[in-house]
Amino acid sequence: MDLSHTDAENAFRAEARSWLRDRVPDRPLPSLETAEGFAAHRNWEAWLHADRWSAVSWPSAYGGRDADIFGWLAFEEEYYAAGAPGRVSQNGISLLAPTLFDHGTAEQRARILPPMASGEVIWAQAWSEPESGSDLASLRSRAVRTDGGWLLSGQKTWSSRAAFADRAFGIFRSDPEAARPHHGLTYLMFDLAAPGVTVRPVGRLDGKPAFAELFLDEVFVPDEDVIGEPGQGWRIAMSATGNERGLTLRSPGRFLAAADRLAALWRTHGDPSDSGLRDRVADAVVGARAYQLFTFAYASRFAAGDTIGAESSLNKVFWSEYDIALHETALDLLGPEAELADGEWAQGYVFALAGPIYAGTNEIQRDIIAERLLGLPKGRR
Amino acid sequence: MRFVLDAEQREFARSLDALLTATGTPSVVRAWAAGDHGPGRALWSRLADAGVFALAVPETYEGVGPLPVEVAVSFMELGRHAMPGPVVETVAASVLLSVVGGPAAKEWLPRLSSGAATATLRLDGPYALDADAVDAVFTVRGEELWLASGPGAFRVSADPARRLFSPDDGGTLLARGTHVAEGARVAGDWAAFATAAQAVGVGEALLRATVEYVKRRTQFGTAIGSFQAVKHRLADTLTGLEFARPLVYGAAVSLAEGAARAGADVAAAKLAAGGAAYTAARTALQLHGAVGYTEELDLALWLRKARPLRDAWGTPEVCRGRVLAG
Numbered sequence: 068m069d070l071s072h073t074d075a076e077n078a079f080r081a082e083a084r085s086w087l088r089d090r091v092p093d094r095p096l097p098s099l100e101t102a103e104g105f106a107a108h109r110n111w112e113a114w115l116h117a118d119r120w121s122a123v124s125w126p127s128a129y130g131g132r133d134a135d136i137f138g139w140l141a142f143e144e145e146y147y148a149a150g151a152p153g154r155v156s157q158n159g160i161s162l163l164a165p166t167l168f169d170h171g172t173a174e175q176r177a178r179i180l181p182p183m184a185s186g187e188v189i190w191a192q193a194w195s196e197p198e199s200g201s202d203l204a205s206l207r208s209r210a211v212r213t214d215g216g217w218l219l220s221g222q223k224t225w226s227s228r229a230a231f232a233d234r235a236f237g238i239f240r241s242d243p244e245a246a247r248p249h250h251g252l253t254y255l256m257f258d259l260a261a262p263g264v265t266v267r268p269v270g271r272l273d274g275k276p277a278f279a280e281l282f283l284d285e286v287f288v289p290d291e292d293v294i295g296e297p298g299q300g301w302r303i304a305m306s307a308t309g310n311e312r313g314l315t316l317r318s319p320g321r322f323l324a325a326a327d328r329l330a331a332l333w334r335t336h337g338d339p340s341d342s343g344l345r346d347r348v349a350d351a352v353v354g355a356r357a358y359q360l361f362t363f364a365y366a367s368r369f370a371a372g373d374t375i376g377a378e379s380s381l382n383k384v385f386w387s388e389y390d391i392a393l394h395e396t397a398l399d400l401l402g403p404e405a406e407l408a409d410g411e412w413a414q415g416y417v418f419a420l421a422g423p424i425y426a427g428t429n430e431i432q433r434d435i436i437a438e439r440l441l442g443l444p445k446g447r448r
Numbered sequence: 449m450r451f452v453l454d455a456e457q458r459e460f461a462r463s464l465d466a467l468l469t470a471t472g473t474p475s476v477v478r479a480w481a482a483g484d485h486g487p488g489r490a491l492w493s494r495l496a497d498a499g500v501f502a503l504a505v506p507e508t509y510e511g512v513g514p515l516p517v518e519v520a521v522s523f524m525e526l527g528r529h530a531m532p533g534p535v536v537e538t539v540a541a542s543v544l545l546s547v548v549g550g551p552a553a554k555e556w557l558p559r560l561s562s563g564a565a566t567a568t569l570r571l572d573g574p575y576a577l578d579a580d581a582v583d584a585v586f587t588v589r590g591e592e593l594w595l596a597s598g599p600g601a602f603r604v605s606a607d608p609a610r611r612l613f614s615p616d617d618g619g620t621l622l623a624r625g626t627h628v629a630e631g632a633r634v635a636g637d638w639a640a641f642a643t644a645a646q647a648v649g650v651g652e653a654l655l656r657a658t659v660e661y662v663k664r665r666t667q668f669g670t671a672i673g674s675f676q677a678v679k680h681r682l683a684d685t686l687t688g689l690e691f692a693r694p695l696v697y698g699a700a701v702s703l704a705e706g707a708a709r710a711g712a713d714v715a716a717a718k719l720a721a722g723g724a725a726y727t728a729a730r731t732a733l734q735l736h737g738a739v740g741y742t743e744e745l746d747l748a749l750w751l752r753k754a755r756p757l758r759d760a761w762g763t764p765e766v767c768r769g770r771v772l773a774g
Contacts, residue, residue, distance in 0.1 A: 068457070068517045070449055070701050137449050330772070342765075349768035353695070353716040360694035363451040371452070381687050430676075436686060437679030441659050446674030 070363065072141070079134065080141040086118060087149035098414075099155045100275035105189075105231040108155035112186025122160050122184045129176065130184035136366045143318035148327070158228055159183040159190030163236050166254070170295040170303050179256075191229035191259065193237030193281055194304065197222060201431040203238065203304060204249040208283065210239035210297075216289040217241070219257060222282055225425075229279035230268035234258050238300035245298070252300035256292040263287070273408075273417040317386045319359035322393070325415070326355035329397050332412075336400050347396040354389045361385070377439035380432040387422030387429060394419045451697065453521065460499075461521045467494055468529035474746040480532035481608035485581045488533050489566075495522075495531075496563020504542040504638065509557035514543070516700035519638075520645040524696075527649025527725075527757075530749045532609040534568040534578040536646065536761065540639035541567040541586050547631030548593055552622040556584060570615060571632050571639075573761070575603065579613035586622075587615055588632040595620040607752040633711075639761040641703060641714045644721035645696050647757045651689045651725035654732040654750050658682065662735055678735060685731045688724035695720045715762060715770035722758035722767075729754035 072080070096111065097104035115121035116130055124139040125131025134142065154160065164183065167176050182188040199205040208221025219239055229235060236256045245251025259266055263286035268276035295303045333348040361382070369375055394416035398405035405413060423429040437443040453461070471494070476487040495501070500522045505511020513519075519539060526535055542560050545553040559565035569586040570576040579585045579599035587594045600615035659682060662673035672678050695717040702710040729751050733740045740747055758764065 068451060068453060068697060068701060070451055070698065072449060076449075333772075345772065346764075346768050349719075349771045352771055353719055354691075356698070356713075356716055357691040357695050357720055360451065360698040361691050363449060364694050364697070367449065367451045371450075378690075381690050384683070384687050385691055430680070433680040433683035434676065436683035437673075441655075441679075441682055441686060443659065443663065443673040443679050443682065444671055446670070446676065446679070 072137070076137055076141055079132075079138050080145060083120065083123075083142050083145045084149070086120060087145055087151055090114060091149045091151045095150075095411075096152045098275055099153055100230075100271070100273075100277035102231060105155060108152055109186045109189060111152050112154070112156050112184075112189075116185040121156065121186070122164065122180075125164070125180065125184065129180040136370055140318060140320070140362065140366060143320035144323060145320070147318070147320040147324035150324070155189055155228070156183060156186055158192045158232075159188075162192055163190050163256075166236075166294060166303060166306065169306060170254075170299075174291065175294070188234055189228060189232045191226050191232035191235040191279075193223040193226045193229065193235040195223065195225045197224050200225075201428045203252075203301065206238060206240055206252060208237075208239050209243070210241040210253050210255060210288070212241075213287070216287055217253070217255060217293070219255065219263075219283045219286040219288060222280065224280045225269070225278050226281050227278050227425075229259060229266055229281060230276045232259060235281065236294070238304050241297050241300075249301040251298055252304075253297040254294040254300040254303045255288050256294065257283075257286055257288050261286050272420065273414065317382075317390075319355070319362045322355040322358050322386065322389065325390075325393055326352050329393060329400075332397055332400050344396065344399060347392070347399075351389075351393045351396055354385075354393070358386060358389065377435050380427075380435040381440070383426060384423075384429050384432045384436070387419075390419040390422050391416075451694070451701075453517070457517060457521050460518060461525055464495070464498060464500070464522055464525040465528070467498060468525060468531065473529040473531060474749055477530050477532045477609045477749045480581075481611075483580075483611075485533075488581070491531070492533060492566065493563045495526075496561075500526075500535075501538060501542070501563050502561040504539045504546075505557050505561035506546050509546060509553055509561065511542070511557065511561040514546075514704070516638075516641065516703040517697065519642055520696050520700045523642045523645035524649040524652070524693075527646035527651075527753075528653045530609070530650065530653065530753060532578075534566060534582055536639050536642045537568040537577050538566055538582075539642050540571075540635040540761075541569045541584070543638040544569065544586065544588070544593070544631045544635035547634055548623045548628055550623055552593065552595075559583075569635070571636050574614065575612040576600070576615050577613075577760075578611050579615055580611060585613075585615050585619075587617065587619070588628060589617060591625055591628045592621060593623040593628045593631070594618065595622055605756060607756050609749065609753070610756055636761065637703065637711055637714045640718045640767075641696070641699050643757055643761045644692075644699070644714070644717040647718075647721040647725035647754070648689060648693055648696055650750050650753050650757060651685075651692075651721070651728035654725070654728040654747070654754065655682065655685050655689065657747055657750070658685075658728075658732040658735050661739075672735070681731050681735065685724075685728050688720075688727050692717070692720040692724040709774070712771055712774055715767040718762045719764055719767035719771065722762075722764065725754045726758045 096107040099105055099108040119132050123132045123134040123142045210217040210219055238252045238254050241253040242251030263284040265282040267280045271277045329351050397412040471491050476491055480488045502511040503513045503515045503518045505513050545557050565583040567584040568576045568579050568582045571588050576585055585596035587596050596615040597619040599613040603612040605612045662678055665672050699713040699717040702713040
């Protein structure tokens with residue numbers, strides 16, 4: 068059992084650190100949840116892509132660096148330690164791309180991945196519906212067969228990035244007669260500018276139009292934009308939610324960097340006699356390390372060829388609650404200043420509040436942990 | 449990087465689990481708590497034959513160590529089976545003596561390694577565990593290492609299987625010098641580390657017993673394990689344990705490397721593991737209900753251990769201080 072890095076990994080990390088030191092903007096970009104910030108972040112994606120840092124784990128043919136999972140983790144640590152901007156391409160890179168690698172065609176990968184890596188096409192995810200959040204089996208939006216493709220109708224909501232993005236991916240009910248509700252779903256990609264699509268931005272708790280409702284009225288999608296076999300959407304989406312709940316959405320680098328900033332805040336703003344607050348700062352430092360090491364163990368198993376299943380629910384519950392506790396501690400340290408909404412910690416706090424809600428609520432995750440990892444009987448929800 | 453146990457380490461865990469299961473530790477624990485050390489000493493010698501007490505002893509003193517990852521593996525099993533006795537203290541005393549060296553190391557380490565002798569020790573804490581049951585009670589005061597002349601006054605622990613003593617200062621002076629203070633510091637880290645691993649095992653046993661219980665126990669016509677409130681509490685308990693475990697292995701890697709961050713890593717592991725085991729105990733008691741609040745049920749052996757292990761060899765307060773000191 069070891070935690071050492073190879074010379075190649077250390078060299079890769081050093082190269083990333085040096086590149087980030089030269090290129091990370093001195094001042095934070097405007098919020099990517101605004102039109103201006105979205106454009107600035109799209110620009111940053113292009114910068115990253117120009118030197119192949121936008122998707123380091125991808126094959127070089129698509130603009131990546133063929134980094135393995137440990138290389139990716141090292142890059143993420145450097146990225147967040149450098150204070151680099153949030154990733155506007157995250158939905159595409161962390162959710163759609165792994166799905167295409169597993170279930171897409173060579174043609175789809177060649178057509179979709181390079182402009183995703185460059186930020187030329189920014190992807191929104193369109194899974195949730197008004198009556199269907201974590202329970203994807205209850206989806207009602209339809210995909211109806213037509214010549215050469217499908218017609219999408221219905222409503223999607225809480226669609227991340229959709230206010231400003233170019234395209235979206237989601238699952239639709241293609242066979243209402245299917246024997247079970249999670250059969251008969253198909254995974255499709257569509258243009259947000261296509262005829263029949265209406266995008267209505269929805270103000271988030273932080274006042275930013277970060278996500279949107281999508282109204283779809285017979286939106287045509289060609290067959291080439293179906294991912295995998297029609298009717299297999301549930302299985303394909305589940306493999307992607309494993310990614311979302313697990314490694315790819317929240318890398319340890321983010322929390323290690325945040326815990327370092329919190330410890331620094333404690334040293335400058337902390338009252339040494341306030342042991343309650345001191346304890347919470349220590350817990351945040353321990354939590355970041357726990358998350359990093361848990362991820363290393365997870366990555367080691369992954370690299371050895373193991374598949375990761377319901378354990379990703381442990382991961383999701385942990386990071387989402389950790390993120391809130393970390394930010395609450397920072398706000399308590401700041402005192403009355405914490406109320407100022409434009410502060411880095413205040414913004415991070417509001418963002419963290421969504422963690423236990425999205426990517427499958429933590430209630431659903433705890434059910435998965437209890438049933439699949441502990442073997443408890445299914446019950447009424 | 450390969451941050452997982454290898455096949456040999458997993459097999460070591462399985463063989464210890466089998467050995468401890470075959471022995472049936474609850475009767476051993478009950479006897480130990482009543483002051484009958486016979487069954488505990490017999491099990492000790494089987495564990496020694498399996499190599500457990502050689503892991504912290506260097507090869508120069510007839511051990512196989514130091515092998516902190518294997519120590520973590522074995523102490524998780526010892527915790528899972530509620531093994532009584534000064535297991536942590538014997539390992540920590542071995543580390544202390546191997547740093548101090550000299551005649552005391554030559555005399556005691558081969559015997560501790562083989563299981564021929566057991567030891568307990570008091571560093572800066574108030575008690576020496578099970579001092580009436582061991583062959584050597586070591587105490588450290590500043591830069592002096594002493595072999596105590598007797599166990600000292602007996603104090604009752606919240607866990608009857610942990611018999612606490614306050615050995616008198618004095619006895620035989622074994623060594624003096626800065627290396628003693630350094631040895632005590634390293635031994636303190638190892639004691640906290642082994643306790644953290646033991647706590648993870650205790651938490652796992654409590655969680656496993658509780659999961660089995662809530663699957664069987666019915667209320668309102670259905671197994672209580674199908675109720676979401678029950679499931680979610682158990683899910684949180686598992687999450688706590690699963691995130692404590694890598695901290696324990698991370699501390700093992702730091703100890704093996706002699707890394708500067710080892711003390712902080714051990715403190716982080718101790719904090720998380722002690723907390724997770726204690727949470728597991730609270731969950732186990734709550735979900736067993738009144739059945740769990742009885743001494744007859746073997747669950748009590750683990751329930752009463754969780755809280756003392758949280759505080760022994762580094763309270764949460766002390767651990768948090770070390771984590772922030774870096």
